[in-house]
Amino acid sequence: MWRSGDDDGGDRAAVADRLARVVGLPADPADPPAYPWDSAAAPRPAVSAFDPGRRGVRVLAVLAVLVVGVAAFLAWRSRPQVTPAPRAETAASVPPSASPALLVVSVTGKVNRPGLVRLPAGSRVADAIEAAGGALPGADLTGLNLARKLVDGEMVAVGVPQPPGAAAPAAGTGAGPGLVNLNTASTTELQTLPGIGEVLAQRIVEYRDAHGGFRAVADLRKVEGIGDAKFQQLKDRVTV
Template sequence: MLRRSAARDDPEERAGPNYSVAPPNPAVRSRLGKFAARWLPEPLLRSRVDPGRAGVLALALVASAVLLGVLALAWAGRPTAEPAPPPVLPPPPPATTTAPPELVVSVVGKVHRPGLVTVAPGARAADAVAAAGGPLPDADLSGLNLARRLVDGEQLHVGVPVPPQAQSGQAGDSKVDLNTATEDELDELPGIGEVTARRIVRWRAEHGRFESVEQLREVGGIGEARFARLRELVRV
């Protein structure tokens, strides 16, 4: 049987180094043939070279390695989502100061240097008199409250009578200016505590200034009874 099979083979084929007259296993030949038909190139399938089972397995391992490499490159080159940048917060608004950086007061009467003087916020009448050079020796200071806090733009009369029409901050007109007074100065008014004084300053910062004393009614916590007590003690 083997001789008849070998007799039908081509002489050149029988002279090849891989020639064998042993009949191949049909089951193995079928599985290897299907695998080779799927994964091996067409020119190699048409050739008479038989890589054998070990060769097919080696080619399968090479093909698997190449496939894994392609998958690894595809995975590494996949697009990645970048985190969104943090939102940019606007800078905080500059702090507004309600009190002027300094107070300008007019000092007239019996002082060494009458005229305008500049004092720090929260200064008292005694500070303005001292800034004007101090009182003269014959000046009578009994009618002047030297401990009173000053407001910007007022006028002090030292040792002389206060004119009826004078808009000063001493006896005869101790009204507090709602547009320049600090929280401490407002807190000294009767019926105005620390909380209400802060509300008055906040209202002034939000609306610019008081145009009339009646606008005090718009401040929270100031009812009709409290406003009736304050209207003669404040000015704009």
């Protein structure tokens, strides 16, 4: 039986649709043919070789900051530093010695070994007597202040009257014979001076013991009871 043209068109469309399902051809004959194997040749989107993402970028930024900080610290540590030169010590900065390292004292009188003895600075009269072998039996030591500090070049008379001015005067003082040495005289010898009694003689001895001796004749004014008038009477009769 003969079919109309419309029926033929519907059959062809159905056949084309079935073929398209089987072999993957386009259902519409007007469409360009597309085969399944053509999809393999289609270009694929390019993929980046390294994409750390936002979190990775933050980590890299922190590492970069740390590297820069460490480099700056090492550069600061390795900078050249200037060392100040040591200050030159002048002679004025060295305190002068207040006293000689050794004292030379003459010990005479009733001792076992009279003569010169050498003692360290700050020694006492008792040390000088001991260095001379000690006092002889029966020697009278009441006129000596055994606790008095010695001065370099003085004489210590043990058991005998010490002559006035027995101690060696300092260089350049021009001290003559017959002067009473304020640093070595006993209270009895001091009382031979004009206007000096037992009380003033004891004050003179106490002053020199407390101050380590007289440095100059003018220091006699510092003794209580000795004014300007009395000092004028004594200055030419005493020495240090």
